[in-house]
Amino acid sequence: GWEILREAGVRVNVCPRSDSHYGIESGMFAIEAAQRHGINPGLSVDNETSYSTDMFMEMRVAFYLQRVMGMHKQHCCDSGHSLTTLPAAQLLKSATVDGATCAGLQDKVGSLTPGKQADLILINAADLNLYPNGNxxxxxxxxxxxxxxxTVMIGGRIVKQNGKVLGVDSERLRAAIDESxxxxFAAAGYEPDIFAEKFLPLVQAS
Known part of the structure; x- marks a missing residue:
């Protein structure tokens, strides 16, 4: 199946948190299988209503899940299996360049290249949780x-600066969210309890 996808030029997105979050099949994402067959998948978020849209978290979950899969193969299935991990540079590429390719936007975004749309973020590496840094x-x-x-720039336009989103009335936005x-909740007859212990049931794929 993977060979067919590769030969057809199919692009693949993987969602590291989604399958494990919902307990679908093995709960593992397919990045290793895709790479083994010559496909470089992009990273994406599958369901923003269930967990945050956070590509930093997506990259970290991908790293740890891949490490767990490697350790499982090494210790449980094949003692001769060498432990493989996803390098940080490769994960960042999956979240940027490969993600843009999956969306068919590789000529516009995904990398800082002359002629492409000026989409970029500036990270404050002096923040205490990042300091000091060596890589x-x-x-x-x-x-x-x-x-x-x-700072965030989209198409050359600054939309966030000094840690603040520009051009957004936060109070009005929050009021609209609360009203919605x-x-x-009223239409569904639901009484929210933010301290209730609720667990997502595991879904058994057929």
Missing amino acids: AFGTVVHATERSNID REHL
Whole structure:
């Protein structure tokens, strides 16, 4: 199946958190299988209503899941299996360049290249949780979180600066969100309890 996909030029996105979050099949994502067959998948987020849209977290989960899979094969299935991990630089490429390729936007975004759209983020490497740092890839993939993003530029236009989103009325936005949530809860007859212990049932794939 993977060979057919590769020969057809199919692009593949993997969602490291999704399958494990919902307990689908093995709960593992397919990045190793894709790479083994010559496909470089992009990283993406599958369901923003269930967990945050956070590509930094997606990269870290991908790293740890891949490490777990390697250790399992090494210790449980094949003692001669060498432990493989996903290098930080490769994970960052999956989250940027390969993700843009999956979306068919590789000529516009995904890398800082002359002629492409000026989409970029500036990370404050002086923040205490990132300081001191000795490797750019490792710092971005293994330590950075969204609060470290100082500036965001989309198409050459600055939309976040000094840690603040520009042009957004936060109070009005929060009021609209609260109103929408209250309407949905009322329509469903749901009484929210933020301290209730609720667990997502595991889904058995057929």
